[in-house]
Amino acid sequence: xxxxxxxxxxxxxxxxxxxxxxxxxxxxxxxxxxxxxxxxxxxxxxxxxxxxxxxxxxxxxxxxxxxxxxxxxxxxxxxxxxxxxxxxxxxxxxxxxxxxxxxxxxxxxxxxxxxxxxxxxxxxxxxxxxxxxxxxxxxxxxxxxxxxxxxxxxxxxxxxxxxxxxxxxxxxxxxxxxxxxxxxxxxxxxxxxxxxxxxxxxxxxxxxxxxxxxxxxxxxxxxxxxxxxxxxxxxxxxxxxxxxxxxxxxxxxxxxxxxxxxxxxxxxxxxxxxxxxxxxxxxxxxxxxxxxxxxxxxxxxxxxxxxxxxxxxxxxxxxxxxxxxxxxxxxxxxxxxxxxxxxxxxxxxxxxxxxxxxxxxxxxxxxxxxxxxxxxxxxxxxxxxxxxxxxxxxxxxxxxxxxxxxxxxxxxxxxxxxxxxxxxxxxxxxxxxxxxxxxxxxxxx
Amino acid sequence: xxxxxxxxxxxxxxxxxxxxxxxxxxxxxxxxxxxxxxxxxxxxxxxxxxxxxxxxxxxxxxxxxxxxxxxxxxxxxxxxxxxxxxxxxxxxxxxxxxxxxxxxxxxxxxxxxxxxxxxxxxxxxxxxxxxxxxxxxxxxxxxxxxxxxxxxxxxxxxxxxxxxxxxxxxxxxxxxxxxxxxxxxxxxxxxxxxxxxxxxxxxxxxxxxxxxxxxxxxxxxxxxxxxxxxxxxxxxxxxxxxxxxxxxxxx
Ligand SMILES: Nc1ncnc2c1ncn2[C@@H]1O[C@H](COP(=O)(O)OP(=O)(O)OP(=O)(O)O)[C@@H](O)[C@H]1O
Ligand SMILES: [Mg+2]
Numbered sequence: 001x002x003x004x005x006x007x008x009x010x011x012x013x014x015x016x017x018x019x020x021x022x023x024x025x026x027x028x029x030x031x032x033x034x035x036x037x038x039x040x041x042x043x044x045x046x047x048x049x050x051x052x053x054x055x056x057x058x059x060x061x062x063x064x065x066x067x068x069x070x071x072x073x074x075x076x077x078x079x080x081x082x083x084x085x086x087x088x089x090x091x092x093x094x095x096x097x098x099x100x101x102x103x104x105x106x107x108x109x110x111x112x113x114x115x116x117x118x119x120x121x122x123x124x125x126x127x128x129x130x131x132x133x134x135x136x137x138x139x140x141x142x143x144x145x146x147x148x149x150x151x152x153x154x155x156x157x158x159x160x161x162x163x164x165x166x167x168x169x170x171x172x173x174x175x176x177x178x179x180x181x182x183x184x185x186x187x188x189x190x191x192x193x194x195x196x197x198x199x200x201x202x203x204x205x206x207x208x209x210x211x212x213x214x215x216x217x218x219x220x221x222x223x224x225x226x227x228x229x230x231x232x233x234x235x236x237x238x239x240x241x242x243x244x245x246x247x248x249x250x251x252x253x254x255x256x257x258x259x260x261x262x263x264x265x266x267x268x269x270x271x272x273x274x275x276x277x278x279x280x281x282x283x284x285x286x287x288x289x290x291x292x293x294x295x296x297x298x299x300x301x302x303x304x305x306x307x308x309x310x311x312x313x314x315x316x317x318x319x320x321x322x323x324x325x326x327x328x329x330x331x332x333x334x335x336x337x338x339x340x341x342x343x344x345x346x347x348x349x350x351x352x353x354x355x356x357x358x359x360x361x362x363x364x365x366x367x368x369x370x371x372x373x374x375x376x377x378x379x380x381x382x383x384x385x386x387x388x389x390x391x392x393x394x395x396x397x398x399x400x401x402x403x404x405x406x407x408x409x410x411x412x413x414x415x416x417x418x419x420x421x422x423x424x425x426x427x428x429x430x431x432x433x434x435x436x437x438x439x440x441x442x443x444x445x
Numbered sequence: 446x447x448x449x450x451x452x453x454x455x456x457x458x459x460x461x462x463x464x465x466x467x468x469x470x471x472x473x474x475x476x477x478x479x480x481x482x483x484x485x486x487x488x489x490x491x492x493x494x495x496x497x498x499x500x501x502x503x504x505x506x507x508x509x510x511x512x513x514x515x516x517x518x519x520x521x522x523x524x525x526x527x528x529x530x531x532x533x534x535x536x537x538x539x540x541x542x543x544x545x546x547x548x549x550x551x552x553x554x555x556x557x558x559x560x561x562x563x564x565x566x567x568x569x570x571x572x573x574x575x576x577x578x579x580x581x582x583x584x585x586x587x588x589x590x591x592x593x594x595x596x597x598x599x600x601x602x603x604x605x606x607x608x609x610x611x612x613x614x615x616x617x618x619x620x621x622x623x624x625x626x627x628x629x630x631x632x633x634x635x636x637x638x639x640x641x642x643x644x645x646x647x648x649x650x651x652x653x654x655x656x657x658x659x660x661x662x663x664x665x666x667x668x669x670x671x672x673x674x675x676x677x678x679x680x681x682x683x684x685x686x687x688x689x690x691x692x693x694x695x696x
Binding site: 383384388389392394397400404407408411438442 | 553
């Protein structure tokens with residue numbers, strides 16, 4: 001870490017940590033050491049500036065290096081939360097409001113044998129959980145900040161061979177307040193045993209006006225032959241920021257199907273590092289992002305092919321409007337042993353205004369000789385001929401544009417495995433388009 | 446119904462005019478055929494009537510009903526009852542054909558102050574019209590024109606026309622790309638729409654279509670103007686002597 005290049009954290013971080021550390025889960029003992037070490041490192045390294053390669057296109061300090069209070073318990077209406085319930089009537093869900101589990105609305109009781117879903121604030125009593133938390137140490141500032149300040153989160157374990165028959169939803173609600181900007185540092189640990197299967201739905205909702213800053217760290221491990229379907233919808237609002245860092249490890253013949261949509265918020269950073277650690281691991285990562293107004297979405301994906309015969313496919317689509325800015329930095333590293341790798345990456349973009357911007361940066365690093373890799377990025381505007389065709393059939397210009405934008409982004413949205421998430425994503429996409437009101441018919445069919 | 450007076454059109458920013466003082470009147474219930482050599486301006490006329498960008502009207506006027514057509518947006522023209530079956534229908538990946546049709550239908554109904562068509566009624570009508578013009582049900586679920594064969598695209602245009610029930614149908618080379626049987630089916634579909642209050646402008650190169658859709662008037666468009674106008678026998682005459690013969694005689 002080169003502290004010179006970074007911004008020293010504002011005093012509020014120091015004050016908040018020293019006043020609050022012992023009140024945090026495990027802060028009265030078993031986790032205090034880790035929290036202190038990580039905080040010291042964070043304070044020393046500072047908040048990344050744009051001179052740091054990983055943050056080249058994103059000014060995170062603007063949002064992160066400001067005085068914020070740690071999110072506390074707030075009362076929130078059932079209907080505000082239930083609007084984000086996904087996964088159908090069989091789903092189990094754990095709900096976090098400002099980083100704290102909401103026991104009233106969560107429903108994870110009566111789980112079948114071999115499926116364990118724990119609240120992280122409780123689970124830190126378990127030494128093994130503390131070890132897992134400590135084990136993720138990438139030396140990055142926001143990971144350290146999360147370790148120092150994590151309030152809660154979930155620990156999900158599925159035993160060998162167990163196929164979880166219902167979707168499991170993790171709903172994170174960031175509730176704004178007029179009084180102060182708040183920050184939340186949830187952590188998610190997911191471990192699937194050998195041959196286990198899980199459909200995980202991750203939903204990020206921003207509720208009420210005010211500035212919220214969520215700094216999520218996820219550690220996801222797929223055992224050999226395990227399968228994870230991961231649907232993630234982020235629906236932000238003007239003052240919301242989501243930084244999400246996922247570290248994912250895939251065992252032999254395991255399978256990941258991930259689809260995510262980043263819809264709104266001042267800043268969304270979607271950083272995923274995928275380690276294909278076993279042969280024949282197979283990962284598909286789909287993403288849609290649609291910054292408009294002054295929103296900013298930064299996707300930083302890195303896939304490490306470490307073993308032979310693995311397959312990975314990144315498929316990201318961006319729609320930038322207004323002064324919106326999108327970033328797609330997709331990196332594929334094929335390590336020396338990873339012969340017969342198939343690794344693909346596509347990033348297609350629509351720029352709908354002259355002031356919108358996309359920075360698409362593919363990076364291939366290949367150290368094996370027998371590999372199939374490809375990457376492609378495109379950037380365009382809506383097709384005039386298609387627009388005219390729709391309008392010539394009576395569809396007004398705004399609706400016609402919305403239809404074409406959805407036709408573009410929908411290719412990703414349609415990949416959500418969960419119907420509820422798909423519909424919710426469509427609603428949010430339509431609400432963000434000038435002529436989107438005319439598209440509601442799509443939700444009927 | 447449609448009155449075109451001395452219309453002059455150029456490609457936006459271009460020097461040459463494509464339509465050079467074209468005059469044409471279509472009365473309610475009439476079917477007019479427009480024939481003419483490649484590049485004579487037939488599609489340009491059709492697009493200008495439908496309101497496509499990229500053309501510059503440099504003179505003349507177009508009245509549709511009692512409205513100045515050239516003042517209207519494309520969607521307003523559709524709502525007013527104008528429909529263009531395009532020579533090259535556009536593929537729109539990601540938009541389902543049946544969804545598109547319902548969206549179009551409701552847009553036109555809304556513009557006219559009518560209620561949306563109930564879902565059940567729409568499906569019934571869609572199936573009925575699809576059968577009439579020979580569009581397979583599978584194509585209704587596919588994306589608009591995406592991967593459709595040339596003939597399937599043309600049928601899809603006529604299906605849209607049958608669903609939207611316009612007052613003025615402009616068919617730009619709907620027959621090209623159709624096999625002999627398809628030509629008959631499509632022509633039957635068009636004929637089923639013939640009505641004393643509905644007019645048609647049929648652009649074609651071939652007499653064969655006009656055997657099925659019998660026109661009241663035939664025009665020859667060349668070099669941006671109507672050079673000859675006659676009855677349906679003019680098409681036959683053209684078939685026999687070609688444009689050179691006919692236009693040479695006219696000149
Ligand atoms: N967008 C354009 N840019 C440049 N030239 C154009 C454009 N559109 C039409 N033209 C020209 O205008 C002329 C008339 O074209 P148009 O497509 O109207 O002919 P057409 O009568 O429909 O021919 P065809 O029988 O081959 O369909 C042609 O010379 C064509 O090249
Ligand atoms: Mg033409």
